[in-house]
Amino acid sequence: MGKLVLLSGERAKKELEEKQRIIAGLKELLARAEGGDLKAICYASVDTDGQNVTLGILQDDKTGLHELIGLSQMLSDAILQSARD
Secondary structure (H helix, E strand, O other): OHHHHHHHHHHHHHHHHHHHHHHHHHHHHHHHHHOOOOOEEEEEEEOOOOOOEEEEEEEOOOOOHHHHHHHHHHHHHHHHHHHHO
């Protein structure tokens, strides 16, 4: 029974670390946006239930369509590379 508790505790610890990593990344993006360092963000997210996906683009008025297409391609490439690794 001790091993079950240990494994459950390790799983909870790992889930908390993953959640904190996501939150830290979002806070970093927010800080960059507030500092005026970003002009567009292209994003995709998956809910924890695996049933819902959110896709979006946040941009200023000066961001060109070609930049958004480039962002979406880089996002796609990064996801494919991550899956290969």
